[in-house]
Amino acid sequence: MLSSRIFSLISKYNLKPNSDLGQNFLIVEDVIKREVERAEIAKNETVLEIGPGLGVLTDELSKKAKKVYTIEKDPRIVKILKNEYNWDNVEILEGDALKIDFPEFDRIVSNLPYQISSPITFKFLKYNFKRAVLIYQLEFAERMIAKPGDKNYSRLSVMVQSKADVELVEKIGKGAFYPRPKVDSAVVILEPKTKLEQIPLNEDLVKALFQHRRKKASKALKNSYHMLNLSKEEFKKVKTLFDNIPHAQKRVFQLGINEIKEIEEYLRENNLLL
Numbered sequence: 001m002l003s004s005r006i007f008s009l010i011s012k013y014n015l016k017p018n019s020d021l022g023q024n025f026l027i028v029e030d031v032i033k034r035e036v037e038r039a040e041i042a043k044n045e046t047v048l049e050i051g052p053g054l055g056v057l058t059d060e061l062s063k064k065a066k067k068v069y070t071i072e073k074d075p076r077i078v079k080i081l082k083n084e085y086n087w088d089n090v091e092i093l094e095g096d097a098l099k100i101d102f103p104e105f106d107r108i109v110s111n112l113p114y115q116i117s118s119p120i121t122f123k124f125l126k127y128n129f130k131r132a133v134l135i136y137q138l139e140f141a142e143r144m145i146a147k148p149g150d151k152n153y154s155r156l157s158v159m160v161q162s163k164a165d166v167e168l169v170e171k172i173g174k175g176a177f178y179p180r181p182k183v184d185s186a187v188v189i190l191e192p193k194t195k196l197e198q199i200p201l202n203e204d205l206v207k208a209l210f211q212h213r214r215k216k217a218s219k220a221l222k223n224s225y226h227m228l229n230l231s232k233e234e235f236k237k238v239k240t241l242f243d244n245i246p247h248a249q250k251r252v253f254q255l256g257i258n259e260i261k262e263i264e265e266y267l268r269e270n271n272l273l274l
């Protein structure tokens with residue numbers, strides 16, 4: 001059984017899981033199998049994994065892919081993996097996944113360390129790949145997939161969905177991990193949109209709007225003019241222009257991605273945004 005294998009490795013190496021590194025290991029075989037199946041890995045493809053932990057997901061990936069790159073920050077874990085497995089198509093890269101340049105890959109499959117969910121997701125989206133199957137904290141996954149008007153609709157929803165299609169495909173209870181985390185988790189499939197489908201948004205603008213997500217769009221921007229790099233004097237001169245932005249009367253949490261883009265274009269036309 002998978003759980004007994006994890007427990008025996010932990011005791012063999014006297015490993016104290018480091019919660020600062022999000023070390024909650026998957027102990028349910030079916031969850032791992034489903035995650036790998038959902039990735040739809042072809043025999044000639046390369047897979048990237050962040051945080052192999054005790055190698056159980058990595059092991060399944062190595063059976064499906066031509067090559068697996070797995071990035072692990074904890075040197076204790078790297079040592080255990082090198083001792084326990086004899087993979088010939090897995091390359092373990094030791095270091096911080098936020099700092100290492102990724103090699104080329106087709107797919108990403110990972111049970112992510114939750115502390116780095118946001119920056120690692122945006123880092124993924126800078127690369128060209130087909131599909132990612134990722135386990136996140138449930139609350140984070142719900143924010144990623146939220147639609148305009150939803151209570152979880154946020155800057156994260158807008159920024160991710162402007163670049164990728166996202167789907168929450170399975171919720172996972174705390175009992176699927178050891179040590180048991182405090183929060184539930186979820187499996188998310190993320191597929192980058194084509195260049196033509198993507199809607200590149202000005203990040204400062206999205207930040208400025210969502211600083212006041214329940215306010216009307218015009219009011220939200222007036223309140224965060226400094227985030228658009230306007231000085232107080234400049235803002236005073238152009239203040240009334242904000243009353244005429246497209247969708248001025250809508251609340252920020254109701255704005256769709258295209259509507260935000262229209263606001264961005266209006267601000268550019270009026271030299272209020274670079």
Ligand SMILES: C[S@@+](CC[C@H](N)C(=O)[O-])C[C@H]1O[C@@H](n2cnc3c(N)ncnc32)[C@H](O)[C@@H]1O
Pocket residue numbers: 021022023024025026027050051052053054055056057071072073074077095096097098110111112113114116
């Ligand atoms: C949630 S565990 C997943 C372990 C394993 N894949 C599993 O499913 O059981 C997260 C793993 O990511 C590693 N990790 C944490 N922060 C990291 C970072 N910045 N870069 C690379 N690995 C990291 C942890 O040491 C841990 O092994």
